[in-house]
Each structure stands twice: as C-alpha cells, then as structure tokens.
Amino acid sequence: MSDPGDILERLRRLRAEDAPTHGGRVMSYVYDSGRPELDDLADAAARLARPLNGLDPTVFPSISAMERDVVAFAKRMLHGGGSVVGSITSGGTESCLLAVKTARDLWRRSHPEAPAGSRPRLVTTTAVHAAFQKAAALFDLDWDPVPVGASGHARASDLIARLGDDAALVVVSAPAYPTGVLDPVAEVAAAASARGISCHVDACFGGFVLPWWPGLPDWDFRVRGVTSISADLHKFGYAPKGVSVLLHRGLRRHRAQFFATTRWSGYPVVNPTLLGSKSASPLAAGWAIMQHLGSSGYADLVGSITRAAAAVRAAVDGIPGLTMLGDPVGPAIAVVADLSAPEGERVDPHRLADALVGYGWKIQHQPGLMQADGVRIPHSAHLTLTPVLEQGVHEFTAALVAASDSVRGKPQADAGMLLAGMRMLGYGDGGRVPGPAAAWRLLRLAGTGKVSPDQPMAVLMALIEQLPHEVSEALLAELLARMSEP
Ligand SMILES: Cc1ncc(COP(=O)(O)O)c(C=O)c1O
Structure with missing residues (x-):
C-alpha cells in the first residue's frame, strides 16, 4: 500500500503540469468568479454531499430539496411561468442530449403515421454546440445544419425555411459559443410554434450571464414558442464541473425526458436523466453557490464581465490587423484577421493564440469551417471572459497587443x-x-x-x-x- 501523503504529493506534481484553472489566464473551459470564498463554499458543500447517490432521492431527500431550489431559481431567472419544470443534469452536453431526446419522443407521439424507424430532423445553425450533433447521432435524428453568415450570424429566415413536418426540434443559442452571437430566438420560436415544432434555447454558456446583461431582446421563456432552455451551473454558475439545469415548458414535455421501468428483476428504475447512480456533489456545490450569490450576486459578477469585455473589445479595436467576429453579446468574443488590412499587416488569430502562451495567456483556437453554401466561417480564436479577468485586464490587453505585434504579417499556418x-x-x-x-x-x-x-x-x-x-x-x-x- 502506498502512503496517502505520497499519493497526494504525486497528484500535486501531476496537477502542476495543468493549465491554471484560476486567475482567468485560460480563456476557455474554466470559469473563475475571482472570489475564492465561492470555491471554499463549493468544496464544503460537495464534501457534505459526497457519499450520496443521486439515483434515488426518495432515500436521500436532500437531493430533491436542492434540485427544487435550483430549478426554482433558474425558472425565475429565465422568466418561466407556472408550467415550467425541469431537472438537474451532469452538464451542458447532457442537458442538450435530453432536450433532443425529449423533442424526438414528443415528435414520434404526435406523428403516429411516421413509418417505424423514420428519422426526424434536428434543425440548428452550423454554430450550435457540437453536443447537438452528438444528440442527433445517439438518438437517431438527421442533423440539418443551416449555414450562418461569415460573421457567425444566424438568419431567422434560413432556419424557418427548414421547419417542415419532419422537424422534431429547432435549436437556437443564447449565445453561440464560437462567437458570442445571440441567435434570433423570437423569430425562430414564433415560426416553430406556429408549426407545432419544439424550440430549444441553448443557454448552457450564457444562461447565468445574459439575464443580467443590459439591452438584450427577449430570448428566454418570455418568448412564447420557446419550449426548453439549458443553462450550466458549472460555467457561469461558478460550480465545479458536473451540473447544469434543463427546463421545459409543460409537465408532459418534462416527463417525456424520463426513463422508467419495472420490467427487470431488480429495483424499480426511474431516471430523469441519462445516468443511473450519480454524484450529488456538483449539485450541492452549485446549489450552495446559488444560495450565497442570489440574483444580486450574479448581477455583480456580470458587471465585472461587462467591464472586462469592454476593455478587451477596445483593445482589439485598437490592434491593427485584428478584429472581432460579428457582434457578440455576453461573455465570449472571437477574434479574426482583419481582411480589410493589407496582408502584411494582418494578425492571424492562431499565430496570435500560440504567441500569447508565451505571455502566460491561453485563448482557444477554432478552425475555419466551410459550410454547405460555400461560405467559410473564418478561423478564429475564442475568448471566454470571466469575472476574474477584470482584475488583470490591463495585463491581458498589453499581452494581446505585444503578441499581435510579434506575429503581424505572418499568414495562417501552412499544412x-x-x-x-x-x-x-x-x-x-x-x-x-x-x-x-x-x-x-x-x-x-x-x-x-x-x-x-x-x-x-x-x-x-x-x-x-x-x-x-x-x-x-x-x-x-x-x-x-x-x-x-x-
Ligand atoms: C452553448 C454551449 N452548449 C453546450 C455546451 C456543452 O457543455 P458541456 O461542455 O458542459 O458538456 C457548451 C460548452 O461550452 C456550450 O458553450
């Protein structure tokens, strides 16, 4: 047997090789509020809940008590009325998978004439999160990606044109991860509703930010045709990984998400989500943070993001050869080479991302994407802007300027x-x-x-x-x- 101290020391050494999870220097994957007391609270709550099994809240009712609180908070935050209900899932991907599975099952119920095994369509933009491609593959739908403009903007009319009787679900993003662009939720949801088609708003990324972001059109349950929304606590809810919330409009829709069986020789199984046995720790951590912050706490943190975002945008605007893609809202932007600048003055975003590592900052490479209509979404670098960045934003913008200077004029890497x-x-x-x-x-x-x-x-x-x-x-x-x- 190894000594526990040695084991933990080994883990510490392994962890030292990881990119930093705190301080905002990694601008994807991790979401630092900049308030260490939130992490301490999350740790303590996670530890308390550690031995539980989320499989059966009838045995561990603390789990449903926490779920009720989180769903109630998310409902208020997303302006869900009395008919909105929901579940806690293990993350964004699971919420998206379940939104698709639910819509597929409802489509099958309302299309009894469809031949057995027929595959409904899942209509999304090309910029919708990849989790929806996974959902289509797992649950036997045909993924129908609708091209967006070169700056990442979805056109409502293009999405609406694809809404036919065989469409089980249309998905819009609030905002889309690659660019931070908010999709035309109201137009698409209204058209979907008129045709009896489900409409999911993927707010996994922005769900705990946009409710406090100034000047946005309605994109949540205030829009009548929106039938479900996903929002991740383990992103801008500042919880450790493993917790998201999926809300549905209507009990029937929510229940279509469930799996229940009494047809085996073991205990009766009821799973609202994909997993069976599951940890309650991420839920407990997310729940505790939510109790602590409340709406005003989230609003304060969104204030930090908006100030950091304004400083970053101003810096990008001032860098010759670099520009921002589209017109983002919320906590993400994507930078691209400014094609209006002469070639020798352009800043290639992937060369920039590589150079920034030398300054201690990590932004995320996104390859270009050729769409079915021949329009290429340019290769870009994604920046997730978290509240902690406000504290170091001048250091970051100085690094952005210096790293841009160091690569200006170098073309996209040649493979x-x-x-x-x-x-x-x-x-x-x-x-x-x-x-x-x-x-x-x-x-x-x-x-x-x-x-x-x-x-x-x-x-x-x-x-x-x-x-x-x-x-x-x-x-x-x-x-x-x-x-x-x-
Ligand atoms: C808009 C959006 N949807 C879904 C997901 C998937 O979430 P997760 O990585 O938690 O599974 C992400 C992740 O970044 C996202 O940004």
Whole structure:
C-alpha cells in the first residue's frame, strides 16, 4: 500500500503540469468568479454531499430539496411561468442530449403515421454546440445544419425555411459559443410554434450571464414558442464541473425526458436523466453557490464581465490587423484577421493564440469551417471572459497587443506538405478513414503525437480545417485515446 501523503504529493506534481484553472489566464473551459470564498463554499458543500447517490432521492431527500431550489431559481431567472419544470443534469452536453431526446419522443407521439424507424430532423445553425450533433447521432435524428453568415450570424429566415413536418426540434443559442452571437430566438420560436415544432434555447454558456446583461431582446421563456432552455451551473454558475439545469415548458414535455421501468428483476428504475447512480456533489456545490450569490450576486459578477469585455473589445479595436467576429453579446468574443488590412499587416488569430502562451495567456483556437453554401466561417480564436479577468485586464490587453505585434504579417499556418502527404497515402477527399494504427502514424508524421498545454496549435488547426472531416475526426479521437492509454 502506498502512503496517502505520497499519493497526494504525486497528484500535486501531476496537477502542476495543468493549465491554471484560476486567475482567468485560460480563456476557455474554466470559469473563475475571482472570489475564492465561492470555491471554499463549493468544496464544503460537495464534501457534505459526497457519499450520496443521486439515483434515488426518495432515500436521500436532500437531493430533491436542492434540485427544487435550483430549478426554482433558474425558472425565475429565465422568466418561466407556472408550467415550467425541469431537472438537474451532469452538464451542458447532457442537458442538450435530453432536450433532443425529449423533442424526438414528443415528435414520434404526435406523428403516429411516421413509418417505424423514420428519422426526424434536428434543425440548428452550423454554430450550435457540437453536443447537438452528438444528440442527433445517439438518438437517431438527421442533423440539418443551416449555414450562418461569415460573421457567425444566424438568419431567422434560413432556419424557418427548414421547419417542415419532419422537424422534431429547432435549436437556437443564447449565445453561440464560437462567437458570442445571440441567435434570433423570437423569430425562430414564433415560426416553430406556429408549426407545432419544439424550440430549444441553448443557454448552457450564457444562461447565468445574459439575464443580467443590459439591452438584450427577449430570448428566454418570455418568448412564447420557446419550449426548453439549458443553462450550466458549472460555467457561469461558478460550480465545479458536473451540473447544469434543463427546463421545459409543460409537465408532459418534462416527463417525456424520463426513463422508467419495472420490467427487470431488480429495483424499480426511474431516471430523469441519462445516468443511473450519480454524484450529488456538483449539485450541492452549485446549489450552495446559488444560495450565497442570489440574483444580486450574479448581477455583480456580470458587471465585472461587462467591464472586462469592454476593455478587451477596445483593445482589439485598437490592434491593427485584428478584429472581432460579428457582434457578440455576453461573455465570449472571437477574434479574426482583419481582411480589410493589407496582408502584411494582418494578425492571424492562431499565430496570435500560440504567441500569447508565451505571455502566460491561453485563448482557444477554432478552425475555419466551410459550410454547405460555400461560405467559410473564418478561423478564429475564442475568448471566454470571466469575472476574474477584470482584475488583470490591463495585463491581458498589453499581452494581446505585444503578441499581435510579434506575429503581424505572418499568414495562417501552412499544412500543405502534411496534407499532400496524407492525400498520397489515400486519406484525401473521398478517400479512406484511418484506423487506430494508421491514425497514430499520421499524427506522428504531423509532429503532433504528443500534446501539452503549451504546444503550438496553428499547424494542427490548419490541417484540421483542410482534411476531410472523417479523417480529422479519426485523428483527434486517436490523439485523445493515446493520451490515456497505459
Ligand atoms: C452553448 C454551449 N452548449 C453546450 C455546451 C456543452 O457543455 P458541456 O461542455 O458542459 O458538456 C457548451 C460548452 O461550452 C456550450 O458553450
């Protein structure tokens, strides 16, 4: 047996290799309120709830008590009336999956004439979170991605044009993660409602920010055709990972989310969500933070985000060759090369993201995306702006300026040689999809056999953008799988 002290020391050493989770220096994945007392409270609450099993609140009623409080808070926050009910899930992806499964089941019920096995459509923008592609794949829907404009804006008319009898659900984002753009919720929801189609607002990212963001059009349950909304406590609810809330308009809709069975020889099973046994710790942590902050606490933190966002936007505006994509609201922006500047003065966002690592800041590479209508969403870098950034925003904007200066004029990374090599090996358009061994060989050929938090990503991103999706997806799956293999 190893000594517990040694074990924890080993974990501390492993953790030292991780990107920093606090201080706002990693502008994706982690959401630091800048208030350490919230983390302490979350830890204490999580510890209290640690031994529970969320599988059965009849045995552990503290779980349903916390759920009631969180759902009630989220309902008020999102202006849900008496008919709005909901569940706690393990995160954004699970909330999105369940929104799709629920809409699919309701569609099947209201379309008894549809041949067995027929697949309804899931209508989204191309900028909607990838969790919806996963949902379509898992629950047998045809994902119907509607192209957005080059600046990330969804056009309501394009989404509405795709709403037919075979559409089970249309999804809009509040806001979309890649750009921070708020989709035209009211127009799309009204059209969906007129056709009896479910409309989900994915507010996983913005759900705990936009309610306090000034000057927005209605995007929540005040919009009549909105049938469900997801909002993550483990993002801007500042809870540790593992907790989100999914609200539905109407009891019947909510209950369609459930799975219950008495058809086996064990205990009767009722699962409102995807998991069976589950931790109650993330719920307890999120619940405790919510009790502590209340609406005014969230409003204060949103104030910090708005001030940080204004400073970052002003800095981007002042950097020659760099610009912001679209017209974001809330806590995210995406930066792109300013194509109106002469080539020699442009700042490539992926070169910028790589250079910023040297200054101690991490923004997120997003490859360009060619859409079905031939419009390319440019490659960009995403910045999630958290409240803690307000404290260090001048240091960040100075780093942004300096890193931009250091890469100005360098074009997007060139993956041409690698791409040519992969095509020669038969992995080009219409070609083969590599299996595990071939994918691993290709990754090593590309020099990306090992990934660390400070590795330059510009070439890998250029490769991802240009390879057929099936090939880049196989390579990325292989990369991640190898990271955890003993
Ligand atoms: C808009 C949106 N929806 C869904 C998700 C998925 O959430 P999670 O990573 O918690 O599964 C995210 C994550 O960033 C998101 O931004």
